[in-house]
Amino acid sequence: MNTEYIKNLLENYWNCETSDNEEQILKDFFARQDIPAELLPYKSLFKWQAGQAQIATDIDFEKRILSRIQPQKKGIRFSEHFYSFMKIAASILLFITFGTGIYTQYKQNKEVIQSYSETFSEPEEALRETQAVLDKISASFSKAPIIDSIDFEVEIVSAILTKE
Numbered sequence: 001m002n003t004e005y006i007k008n009l010l011e012n013y014w015n016c017e018t019s020d021n022e023e024q025i026l027k028d029f030f031a032r033q034d035i036p037a038e039l040l041p042y043k044s045l046f047k048w049q050a051g052q053a054q055i056a057t058d059i060d061f062e063k064r065i066l067s068r069i070q071p072q073k074k075g076i077r078f079s080e081h082f083y084s085f086m087k088i089a090a091s092i093l094l095f096i097t098f099g100t101g102i103y104t105q106y107k108q109n110k111e112v113i114q115s116y117s118e119t120f121s122e123p124e125e126a127l128r129e130t131q132a133v134l135d136k137i138s139a140s141f142s143k144a145p146i147i148d149s150i151d152f153e154v155e156i157v158s159a160i161l162t163k164e
Contacts (some may be wrong), residue, residue, distance in 0.1 A: 003038075003039070006026070007039075009025060009026055010026065010039075026046060027046055027049070027050060030046035030047065031046070031047075031050065
């Protein structure tokens with residue numbers, strides 16, 4: 001066989017540009033005994049490839065490999081259920097808390113608006129209400145005992161001195 005043709009096939013082989021037929025030609029060529037000295041280093045590669053092709057695997061080899069690659073399905077643990085439940089409970093608690101806060105704020109704002117909106121439409125009615133309130137305050141002041149501030153202070157100081 002032509003050495004230049006084999007060198008050309010080897011160049012294509014290293015560039016991954018050979019077809020299956022061309023690779024078979026290379027395998028057949030390097031399987032012979034009379035190989036030129038310049039191509040002898042490649043003989044061991046093709047001899048090794050031919051040996052690897054003859055290695056057979058046992059029947060359950062594929063099952064063993066797939067069992068190691070594909071993880072076994074495990075049952076869901078209690079802790080995973082518990083964490084899922086806790087996440088849902090925390091979310092519900094947050095919604096309830098925010099909802100309660102928003103409702104309370106709304107209710108307080110509504111009461112404030114109502115308290116400021118209670119005004120009198122007629123001035124005479126406002127005057128009567130103001131006089132009634134001032135009369136109540138005056139009555140409260142008139143019931144309070146009158147204390148002479150100087151006498152009261154003297155009594156407090158003498159009480160403190162007698163205790164010592």
